[in-house]
Amino acid sequence: MKERPRHPFVPARRQDTVRQELTALLREGSLTAKELSGMVGISEKEVLEHLEHLRIALHGRLDMTPPRCLECGFSFQKRERLKKPGRCPVCRGERIVEPSFTIG
Numbered sequence: 001m002k003e004r005p006r007h008p009f010v011p012a013r014r015q016d017t018v019r020q021e022l023t024a025l026l027r028e029g030s031l032t033a034k035e036l037s038g039m040v041g042i043s044e045k046e047v048l049e050h051l052e053h054l055r056i057a058l059h060g061r062l063d064m065t066p067p068r069c070l071e072c073g074f075s076f077q078k079r080e081r082l083k084k085p086g087r088c089p090v091c092r093g094e095r096i097v098e099p100s101f102t103i104g
């Protein structure tokens with residue numbers, strides 16, 4: 001593992017560099033936006049924005065394991081959005097397993 005720089009100033013990396021890093025990680029295995037955020041050092045919101053671009057750029061080869069409700073087991077199979085849903089439409093439970101992503 002690389003050491004994170006201690007000083008607060010982090011030079012902005014080019015967007016395509018970040019995208020290449022995300023692509024490389026997703027080819028290795030299935031990861032959530034939260035995991036990717038920690039590994040690449042950008043916010044979850046930014047990860048999701050990059051994933052939206054990658055989904056288009058990769059012509060559907062970005063696979064999502066749909067989020068799932070821990071309360072009733074409902075799986076969000078039809079969901080198009082990449083962000084974790086706030087609550088379950090079936091039981092209204094809020095314990096939702098995050099979606100994870102990989103490149104097939």
Ligand SMILES: [Zn+2]
Nearest residue numbers: 069072088091
């Ligand atoms: Zn549920």
